[in-house]
Amino acid sequence: MIGYLYDDGGRAAAGYRGKTGDCVVRAITVCAREDYRAVYLTMAEHMKRNGYAASGNAYATRERKRKAPRRRGQLIARRVQDRVLEAYGFRKVRLPAGERPTFTEAHHRYGDCVVGTTRHVSAIVDGALRDTFDGRTYEWEFETRERKAQSVWVRRQVTQD
Numbered sequence: 001m002i003g004y005l006y007d008d009g010g011r012a013a014a015g016y017r018g019k020t021g022d023c024v025v026r027a028i029t030v031c032a033r034e035d036y037r038a039v040y041l042t043m044a045e046h047m048k049r050n051g052y053a054a055s056g057n058a059y060a061t062r063e064r065k066r067k068a069p070r071r072r073g074q075l076i077a078r079r080v081q082d083r084v085l086e087a088y089g090f091r092k093v094r095l096p097a098g099e100r101p102t103f104t105e106a107h108h109r110y111g112d113c114v115v116g117t118t119r120h121v122s123a124i125v126d127g128a129l130r131d132t133f134d135g136r137t138y139e140w141e142f143e144t145r146e147r148k149a150q151s152v153w154v155r156r157q158v159t160q161d
């Protein structure tokens with residue numbers, strides 16, 4: 001099983017306090033080694049362009065008529081998340097139908113990557129899950145199981161001629 005290291009992606013160093021639903025921003029900053037504030041502002045810009053509040057915590061009232069879902073993780077539209085990841089040089093891996101690799105398998109196959117689970121996104125870098133909490137396992141019927149990735153993003157390789 002891969003290791004775990006606490007990593008807020010530079011959130012505290014950028015002057016942000018408290019807890020919030022910024023897992024996509026943190027995963028990008030950790031895996032791409034980017035500045036937290038720059039990624040945060042890019043995400044806010046993409047959110048505004050797609051009719052969401054910049055923070056992602058509520059829908060922009062003019063743009064959306066329906067009520068916002070209750071869970072913060074559902075508020076960030078998947079297509080916005082995908083566009084921001086693509087803007088930072090990531091590509092989504094096509095997983096075979098019905099196959100969901102564990103975090104360890106994802107790291108062995110793809111190296112450093114961003115993994116998505118139900119309502120959360122994390123970074124796996126240098127053989128360790130880097131996040132603000134240890135989400136490598138979960139309890140299921142008195143048994144501890146390793147969490148599986150529903151989506152995997154890898155950094156595009158830049159070739160130099």
